[in-house]
Amino acid sequence: MAANRGGGIQQLLAAEQEAQHIVNAARTAKMARLKQAKEEAEKEIAEYRAQVERDFQRKVAESSGDSGANVKRLERETEAKISHLKAETEKISYDVVQMLLKHVTTVKN
Structure with missing residues (x-):
């Protein structure tokens, strides 16, 4: 019975270790996805800012160009x-x- 108990503890430790690996992998994937989402958002913001700036410059050129x-x-x-x-x-x-x-x-x- 002692051998059976030792094997069960080993299984529990192995399962706990595997669960920890899964949690760590999920945490790493989550951090990677958050980083990717942040980069995508910054890219979209930069594109939007550039578009607004182009529109503004065009309007300034239209109003002052033929003043x-x-x-x-x-x-x-x-x-x-x-x-x-x-x-x-x-x-x-x-x-x-x-x-x-x-x-x-x-x-x-």
Whole structure:
């Protein structure tokens, strides 16, 4: 019976050692997968950052590259609006002056 007990202990020790190897292998695989996932995430972040930077640079180039054209366009639009306002003012200025004179010279009791 003592020999049987010694063999059972040896089996338990061997099973425990095998379980420890399995746990260690799983832990190593988990660490490797986490490292791989981190590297993949960093790569995706770098690609996204590069894409956003390219989009930003393109927009900056579009807005500043033809800023002279934008300035000229805005100047034309401003001049057109000023001319329109002056024309409207000339059309109604006589009527406004007459209305003001009427209200100023009218005496109410």
